[in-house]
Amino acid sequence: MLPLDLYIAILEQVPAHRTESGAVTLINCLRTSTQLRAAASLGSLWKSHYKIRYLRSSESEARQPHSGESQAQHNWYLLYAERRRKDRVALELLDQMVAQRQGRYSAAKKLAAMSFDIWDALDIECMRPVPILDGSTVSAAPYALTRRFWADAVLSAISKRFAIIQWGLLGNGGLSDGHSPSFVDAFLLLSCFFGRDGKTPLELRTQLLDLGNACRQWLEKQRCNLDPAMPEYDLPEICTKICQFMHEQGFGAVQASQFHDIENHFPHLYLTTNKQSIPISLVHIFVSIARHLGVSASPVEFPGRVLAHVPSPPGFDDFLVDVYGADTQPIVSLRDDIPIRLMRLGIPPNNLLQYVSPCGASPMLLRAARNILSSFRMLPMAQIAQSALYAAVCIHLLLTNEIPLVAHMLSHVDLDPLHCSTFLADLQPLLRGGGQQLLETSCRNSLELEEQEAVRVHPRTTQIQITHYVGMVFKHRSHNYVGCIVGWDSKCRASEQWQLQMNVQRLARGPNQPFYHVLSLDGGERYVAEDNVAPTELTGGLAQQCLQAVPILPRYFSDAFTHPESCRGRWRLSPESKFAYPDDEHFAQLYDEYGVV
Template sequence: MIPPLPADVLISIIEQLPASRDFEGEISAQTLARCARVNTTFRNIISTPSLWETHHKVRYIYNDERAELQRQTQFGDNWRLRYSARRTIDRNCLVLLDKVIEKRQGRCDHATAIATNCLDAWDVLDIEAGKYKRPLVFCNVNEQPDLSLTKEFWATALNKAILRTYAVRLWGSLNLEGSDAVSFVDAMSATSCFLGRGPKETSSLLNALTIQCKEYLQAKKYPTNPDDPNYSLIDLCTQICEFLRSQDFGAVEAPNFHDMMNLFPHTYLTTHRRTIPLPLVHVFVSVARDLGIAASPVDFPTRVLAHISSPDPTMDDFYVDVFGSNEKAILSLREDIPVLLARQDFQLRSVEDYISPCLAPPMLLRTGRNLLASLHTTVRVPNSLSRDSILLAFSLHVLFTRRQPLISQMFSQVDALDAATFISEALIPGVDQYPIQHGLSVACQGIMEQETREAAVTHLRSEEETSIQHFVGMVFQHKKYSYIGCIYGWDPICLASDEWKSAMGIRNLTRGEEQPFYTCFCMDGSMRYVAEENIQPPFTCNREIFSRLTEVVDYLPKYFTGVIMNETWAGHPKGRFALSPEVQLSYPEDDAIGQAWLELPPAMSQV
């Protein structure tokens, strides 16, 4: 009989189980739980809280601060119980995620239930989305793709909604708790949440930059301690600017001034370091504050500056022009600022408004204006980025200007998921004026009621008086304009507004408006409403066409789970998109029609 091992040896062995966010980490956690069932000795050992600490910290990057404080109060340093509490949230969120994918009816309620967990739900959805990150799935004619593509889409979409809820709550506290409730650096960093990038991603980039700056200053033997006799605040700020330029931060060239990627922290800290003034001041202020410098942004005309408050009462405060630092970084209050204001023809009596250090709200509003300005240029912006930017810009304006007309403009881009999550959970509570709250609530209610009506509709082609020639999931070529598109819905007749029909000349079509119309997305990423007489199935449809559509239409996995190909006919491959569960419920007969079409020889499938 093998003698039992001492407890400390068993603990040492069990500690070797790897902690990670992937499948291996999942197996490790399951192994820990199963060991507890072996006998009393193992149960006592597995109850050792320290065994779970690493697994908790590796799996959970984010948490909802209030909920985490409650867990700390309830469980203290018992990491096993804290881990167990988070896993309970994970399981609930995964059940809700499956319901979101399964059908459109009730989806908003399930999304709201997930969003109420805020950042407590982020990690499990991120892990779930990461499981399925793979290329577009192609199946043979007698196979069906799994739900991986669609599950990744919804996990990612819900995580983006969660991050938007976090960001808008953060900004809302500036209204509810005071303009100094959130630092300028944190408030600006949260703008990347609207593109699905978490606050810790931005903060880690800023922290890494600060560490590099300290090493740079140390190598050049520049003192950063104010008590050092050689310390110079002006020289230190100049050196920070030089360091940033050494890291390729600087003024963007004129042709790229309105590039949307100049405006989001996760990009202007990485790929777009040549950017506009406000992002450069955000980076400078973050680094300067970490070095103990009282730096703040200034809402100066034409370009944002950084204000430096001197601890020496005999020394004037001064300004840093980070954008123009390669020419002149330090600006004096008495000499340079009046000259700059005079160039802009500003009256001296209003000088204080433009030279005083400001808090986060004016800078957030300026970000919103920059976003809208970039959208109104000739620079081509992907549809998803355009929509995200519009939602961010109008959210900021609604929060801080509280203007009623902005609501209708914002809601032209709002979908049911937005209304059910960050608008209802964060934007409405974050506005401190009842008329705006009421206007947002009414608009949200309208979106949700429309979603409920549309979700209840089932499209049965067998019950339509008009013959529906094509099917959801079919790729086509437009007969007149030759672009490639894919059908994701249809109506038996044109249901667009009279204004749209008139503008598009629908009554001039051969079959007029009393023919089926198809909702489609196209190879350029746009969505269109196309008359049946203009739709022509391509003679062949290779894998490249499906892959390209998936690349340019980021919401495609909401409707389709993959591609079913029939490549039996040499040189003439055919394929169709496989319908997601919600589309199968909405168009229950289209899957069979598509499959029958797919099995026809290419020459017979032309309509």
């Protein structure tokens, strides 16, 4: 046995790693001798391991106390132990979701409720190794592709649920009361609807903080006085220079041809790739920087273009800032400029107050939702991003009573059972009247249909002749697109109207032939008659192309045998697909062995 301080010195050298490889060494030490256990349970040893693994928590994202961690906030060992306990629960629930479709969304609901406390564990699962797509053995968890798919889906649900709960705190016209999110924070939540493709509020808040600090340094180099107590303090000059700083950082008015780009509405994009953006987005950045510098700026719902309101010291007029038009003159006078602007818009300047008063998060969110819908009108329906549409739908449900509009929007979103059981379930209690009833009915119908589908099995029998199988790749005989079979019916189950529209009766075998549920390489979901299916080879390159183009593919498949290792190449089934089509994998193996079935 070695002295305790020597054990501690040795364990301090154990490197921290996000995948917990270093922490496992400490955990193993806890299970050995009394001396090693005493050394390994020293709180300071666990700090680096905690910091590198756990980047997010419900507390940090919401800026609210979290009882589970506050009890142990000065003991990194206890912190790590508590988070690791939650990780184990989360990963067991994830295993259930992967293994079987029945009960999947009950597990998802529990996972979503654990919020950002399990984000890191699931995020790490999304980065685990996956099989090489040639049928060879690699160091990967069973059903790695499918597991990664569901981990990512749950993270997306957690992110959306967080936004819904925070927006549900808005009151008093959206003006923050210390408990509800401010305008700046409420807008950051828009990016939550993009899951891992977006950024969490903490990441975006940090990005805005860095931008504010950079602006402070820039202003100080410009010898701009930022102390309101000093006589040199010039508020209009400071606001003008903030606009100049934003311009130097690449922020500015978007080109007219790109004004309706859907990406202009979401912070994780207009803070990075879409810095040339629309007025409301630029005002969001301006207000964040100004408040960081001690300037009480707020958005103004001015007709046509969102402006920023800045209150002046006693004895001076308040003024507005036109961030979008900052290249000309950003400072807008309430006395001289606003009446002229209103007249140009055909609005009599009778009641200036309603057009120049600062507003909170709710009116701005609703305006953002309407902007998102306007962008949709400029795009073909196939290009509409479900994430963006969900953001607009949820905002309208929360902040308006426009039930016909919301009903129309709901008809265009994918009411996936995962959504219905997680963030949409948390949205329902926040609604009133017709909105709540509409959403409850829509979600209930989706979940009931899912319960029926989850237990449905499609066995092959001698009476049912199905030529092809789930996992097969083909080219459409008429339209030449590449598709992958994810399911089949022994005959056409589509409505008569769909059959008429698709000219099913003109097919050689009409509707009384197998029809296949298909995911096409262009991202569409199709229903294809057997007459139109021309089998093709699944190569490694095509498999990779399919995974990139069809993100939902790993729900149905966990790996692939690719041509020429396999006779024709095929996807290997996920547990869900194996249950629903129990004979198809064996059927495909027979083709591999004999070339015909």
